[in-house]
Amino acid sequence: MATAELKLTKNQRLVLDLLCSSDAPMSAYSILDQLRSEGLRAPLQVYRALDKLIGLGVVHRLESMNAFVACAHPSCHSVEMVGFAICETCGKALEFADNDIAEILSGWASANGFAAKSTSIEIKGTCASCQQAAESASGAE
Amino acid sequence: MATAELKLTKNQRLVLDLLCSSDAPMSAYSILDQLRSEGLRAPLQVYRALDKLIGLGVVHRLESMNAFVACAHPSCHSVEMVGFAICETCGKALEFADNDIAEILSGWASANGFAAKSTSIEIKGTCASCQQAAESASGAE
């Protein structure tokens, strides 16, 4: 994560560091709860920091979950197209980037006269490790 | 819209018909307000109807807007992959289906051991007619 050199305010830094240390997406209010000890008191302090970080591309919003996650990519913080595979069992979100999809989507957009600003792809399902866990559990019964 | 032959309850029918007659996505609470005259009183009545209709594939949820829209496709009501281009100016949502994208995404999923259940793609931007309106407005100044 090459976010250390970013010039951020105290609140923005707190939120970003927390998200980076989390292994799963967090809601704005759980971010707030975690940062009360650091002096944050109101939802707006979190939402403002999140807005800025999302604008920088170092945090993404998971639209389908009202949750937020640090960008998994070391440098290329895309705001234009972001994709996640979200496991409904463990709650983790795998970020992916796919040029082919980006091209098809921008092709569709230009063919339809639509000026795209940002695209979000969210796949819901079960991740590999949760599938294995489920298999071995049912096998052991 | 081939939804007439669907066997729905009164509340489900009310919600679906309202969404079909709307030219833009609606929030659950605006659906409720529109249907108060028909006897609906509580959010849950709307959410329950929406859950059912979404399960049938005749209504989609726009994750990024907390809004709901009737499926634009006459027969093939896909639950697996749905895509929308959402205009941030007029609020309308254009539904699209793209086999190429579905294939790439399912390819990514199987390569990563992820069992996908549903996928949502949401493109935010400006639709063709709103772009033209903006152009002619700036040209007229």
Place this chain on the structure above:
DNA sequence: TCATTTGTGTAATATTATTACGTAACATAT
């Protein structure tokens, strides 16, 4: 210095969604 932008803190409020509980309608198998 002055003006502008950006960020902060607090309070109040708006919007979206769910839980809990009891009842009614419907299908269908005995």
Place this chain on the structure above:
DNA sequence: ATATGTTACGTAATAATATTACACAAATGA
């Protein structure tokens, strides 16, 4: 017909998520 299981309904209360409004402070740049 009656018992059973499933689905839907209505109401109330509450939880979870997000925004508006206002006043002030810090950083930025001419």
